[in-house]
Amino acid sequence: MIVRAIDGLNEVVGRIVSVLAIIFAGIIIYDVVLRYVFSEPTRWAFDVSKQLFGFYFILLGGYALRHNAHVRVDILTERLGRGGQRVADLLGYVIFFFPFAWVFLTRSWDFASTSWAQGEVTYGAIQMPVYPLKMAMCVAAGLLLLQGVAEVLKIILDRQEVSE
Template identity: 40%
Template sequence: MQRVLIPVDQVSTFVGKLFAWSIVILTVAVSYEVFSRYVLRSPTTWAYDASYILYGALFIMAGAYALSRNAHVRGDFLYRTWSPRRQALMDLVLYFLFFFPGIIAFIFAGYGFAAQSWMTHEHSAYSPDGLPVYQYKTLIPATGVLLLLQGIVEVARCIFCLRRGEWPQRLHDVEELENVILAQHAEAANPTGGRP
């Protein structure tokens, strides 16, 4: 089963990490705008558009990556006290009640927005240069497809957990600070690791 789940996680990870570089480009663009505006007294005409396009791309394209790492916000104060089977059952119900209908609507609406934007070669109306935004709007249905694929994988994980009583392994590349602190406290409380 892992041979089926992990490749989708890897695609989500690759896309998320690729678009994470948007923050570097965004930082350079905003820094240049600040320098140009306050030192050279010549503000750019493209910085506002570039900033919302880059930040938006980073935000939406990281969704599937966050889902693959189980990093989306939930009511953890309740959820973490439940057994894995109960967690999986609740996740499964919520995926079918809210996630899949929302993502399917997101894909169809996003495709409409992107198609219309490409037909009109839409440019931004917020700056004099009017940067093109039709490529950016193409990310909307692309994000939806990535989230749909990752959602299918998450449903498979829920079914696995319902059958086995434990969650299958996930790829890990980052760790919640809370988990790191809890592990450090557990290690400090038991420095021998349970050995006599």
């Protein structure tokens, strides 16, 4: 039940965020056409596309982990049996993943709350607020940590990835 809820949450977030790729591409195409066809570049497209790309990139971590779309080095574990692979995966989560995810969550929270308190904005042609993107980092860290919990539960329960 918990695994399915976490998988479902990251699936929904991943699908919603993937729409940003379409918006992101549209803004870039719009700016390129204005810049090179009409010699009228926008003042805002570069800053907006950077922000959207930041949201897009950072918020898909949990979704990528859910779908095994991350980089794995299986040189050693490919020779182990199923039980050995499970132990290696569990150790990898406990030794590397969870400490990283915890540091990512706590540091991004500090980073975002400081930005929010200062009302931080970009320094480009238009001054866009930066704190929403920094808050997205904190949300992404939370989603990644939750998905890690789901993946560990799958290993412990000896379940394959729940695909939908």
